[in-house]
Amino acid sequence: MTSSEASLLARLSLNQETIRQWSLPELADGCARAGLRGVGLWRAPVRAYGPRAAARLVRDAGLVVTSLCRGGFFTAEDPAERRAALADNRAAVEEAATLGTGTLVLVSGGLPPGSRDLPGARERVADALAELAPYAAERGVRLALEPLHPMYAADRCVVSTLAQALDLAERFPADQVGVVVDTYHLWWDDTIDAQLARAGGPAPTTGAEAVPGRIAAFQLADWITPLPEGVLLGRGQLGDGAVDLRRFRARVDAAGYRGPIEVEIFNPSLWSRDGAEVLTEVIARFTAHVA
Amino acid sequence: MTSSEASLLARLSLNQETIRQWSLPELADGCARAGLRGVGLWRAPVRAYGPRAAARLVRDAGLVVTSLCRGGFFTAEDPAERRAALADNRAAVEEAATLGTGTLVLVSGGLPPGSRDLPGARERVADALAELAPYAAERGVRLALEPLHPMYAADRCVVSTLAQALDLAERFPADQVGVVVDTYHLWWDDTIDAQLARAGGPAPTTGAEAVPGRIAAFQLADWITPLPEGVLLGRGQLGDGAVDLRRFRARVDAAGYRGPIEVEIFNPSLWSRDGAEVLTEVIARFTAHVA
Numbered sequence: 001m002t003s004s005e006a007s008l009l010a011r012l013s014l015n016q017e018t019i020r021q022w023s024l025p026e027l028a029d030g031c032a033r034a035g036l037r038g039v040g041l042w043r044a045p046v047r048a049y050g051p052r053a054a055a056r057l058v059r060d061a062g063l064v065v066t067s068l069c070r071g072g073f074f075t076a077e078d079p080a081e082r083r084a085a086l087a088d089n090r091a092a093v094e095e096a097a098t099l100g101t102g103t104l105v106l107v108s109g110g111l112p113p114g115s116r117d118l119p120g121a122r123e124r125v126a127d128a129l130a131e132l133a134p135y136a137a138e139r140g141v142r143l144a145l146e147p148l149h150p151m152y153a154a155d156r157c158v159v160s161t162l163a164q165a166l167d168l169a170e171r172f173p174a175d176q177v178g179v180v181v182d183t184y185h186l187w188w189d190d191t192i193d194a195q196l197a198r199a200g201g202p203a204p205t206t207g208a209e210a211v212p213g214r215i216a217a218f219q220l221a222d223w224i225t226p227l228p229e230g231v232l233l234g235r236g237q238l239g240d241g242a243v244d245l246r247r248f249r250a251r252v253d254a255a256g257y258r259g260p261i262e263v264e265i266f267n268p269s270l271w272s273r274d275g276a277e278v279l280t281e282v283i284a285r286f287t288a289h290v291a
Numbered sequence: 292m293t294s295s296e297a298s299l300l301a302r303l304s305l306n307q308e309t310i311r312q313w314s315l316p317e318l319a320d321g322c323a324r325a326g327l328r329g330v331g332l333w334r335a336p337v338r339a340y341g342p343r344a345a346a347r348l349v350r351d352a353g354l355v356v357t358s359l360c361r362g363g364f365f366t367a368e369d370p371a372e373r374r375a376a377l378a379d380n381r382a383a384v385e386e387a388a389t390l391g392t393g394t395l396v397l398v399s400g401g402l403p404p405g406s407r408d409l410p411g412a413r414e415r416v417a418d419a420l421a422e423l424a425p426y427a428a429e430r431g432v433r434l435a436l437e438p439l440h441p442m443y444a445a446d447r448c449v450v451s452t453l454a455q456a457l458d459l460a461e462r463f464p465a466d467q468v469g470v471v472v473d474t475y476h477l478w479w480d481d482t483i484d485a486q487l488a489r490a491g492g493p494a495p496t497t498g499a500e501a502v503p504g505r506i507a508a509f510q511l512a513d514w515i516t517p518l519p520e521g522v523l524l525g526r527g528q529l530g531d532g533a534v535d536l537r538r539f540r541a542r543v544d545a546a547g548y549r550g551p552i553e554v555e556i557f558n559p560s561l562w563s564r565d566g567a568e569v570l571t572e573v574i575a576r577f578t579a580h581v582a
Binding site: 111115116117118119122149150151153154155160161163164187188189190191223224225226227228229230231241242243244247 | 409
């Protein structure tokens with residue numbers, strides 16, 4: 001292994017949905033045994049286990065929590081639904097802080113039932129960020145807005161490109177609102193190189209304070225076809241699909257991002273296998289196709 | 292009905308895949324009875340019936356052919372496959388000319404098997420346009436490059452946005468290469484208003500010759516979820532989904548496009564019904580949601 005491969009492997013983090021058959025203790029143990037340093041967690045299993053207990057479990061295994069998935073779903077027009085969403089996101093911020101991660105992933109939400117007003121829904125996302133960002137910042141948590149593939153624009157996420165996510169994030173200080181870069185959602189975009197460079201922020205000039213970039217998280221999955229019904233659970237293992245993962249990673253590097261690289265694959269074919277075997281495969285694929 | 296509704300209805304064209312249970316004679320008869328003036332045809336049924344006979348059938352019914360779907364699939368790397376694709380596209384040009392339509396819809400093709408080189412595939416689309424455009428222009432046919440939704444980027448069409456399609460089309464004279472604007476593929480894009488304005492071309496100045504815009508065809512379908520497996524046959528009847536069709540149509544109007552408006556919905560739930568009933572519904576939905 002070259003030293004640059006080794007330094008990339010040190011950044012590899014497993015998003016727990018990739019091996020959702022593992023309980024949290026199995027996840028912490030399995031990742032530690034495999035030599036990983038980080039895990040990305042989801043709210044439902046963390047809440048079921050207890051955030052404090054989960055934080056201790058992961059810490060005791062020598063791991064850090066690289067992100068918490070996920071808050072968001074900010075697009076409701078109904079005031080009561082909207083208040084409930086904001087309250088739930090404040091709880092998510094608390095959970096992230098308890099877990100010791102500075103990154104809360106946000107999926108914006110789709111169109112409200114019957115609505116066709118994409119610009120209006122997108123503006124409500126900005127309104128919610130304005131309410132939550134200072135609250136999160138006080139707790140050491142940065143909001144990480146994730147653009148999802150345009151095929152989710154109606155029912156899941158009205159923020160569909162990195163450019164759009166950056167347009168929203170840039171209304172706020174960079175240390176309060178960043179973006180999630182996920183190869184599965186963004187690989188097709190012919191403007192992605194320019195947008196990644198934009199996300200990286202200006203190069204720090206001598207004597208000036210470093211300006212943080214906007215990339216709060218970097219996630220990997222490959223794009224495979226045919227897509228399954230509902231298009232949620234068809235992500236590909238690294239190297240199985242159409243994404244030039246190494247080239248993409250190099251562009252994220254060039255943008256100045258040096259944080260964790262999470263593998264997040266939703267695919268029942270991985271969930272039906274032995275977790276340790278899947279993780280071994282993830283690491284091998286990461287080495288072959290990303291590092 | 293207002294006069295502006297009537298003038299929009301006069302532009303309504305039925306793409307035959309919307310009612311694919313109809314034979315060509317049934318299509319010509321059914322559309323004429325419903326008062327339509329145009330139909331969009333597909334190559335396979337036209338070839339099975341014979342292009343000359345199909346042309347006569349449609350003309351005798353008092354209809355025009357608004358477009359022929361479709362040529363394209365230009366992304367093969369193998370020289371023999373590439374030659375075969377170009378030959379097939381020349382045949383499609385001849386068929387369009389025989390049918391009397393000036394619009395041949397092109398779907399660019401996806402990544403070749405095992406390839407991850409999107410920019411390379413896109414460049415091969417440009418190369419093919421360069422070979423075909425003069426050939427088509429001599430026969431009175433304009434190539435109409437269709438951007439498909441990004442969910443098809445790997446396996447069907449590496450041209451995913453209107454901006455990309457225009458970047459390619461603008462390398463050629465506007466009367467040789469245009470673009471297809473289809474609501475199903477483009478509705479999610481927050482840059483669509485600007486790109487539609489760009490596609491419309493510059494406003495003609497007094498005394499100058501009118502510059503043709505790039506919009507060669509305008510197609511309608513609604514976006515409904517959940518998407519079916521393979522994501523090909525899940526298009527929605529007008530008004531059933533997330534697309535603000537009236538607003539979109541107004542933007543296409545504002546861009547200066549005055550040509551046919553084709554309804555092209557791929558959905559087995561329409562194919563299992565009586566064709567005349569489906570067409571009556573299409574016209575009612577067009578009036579309610581588009582005109």
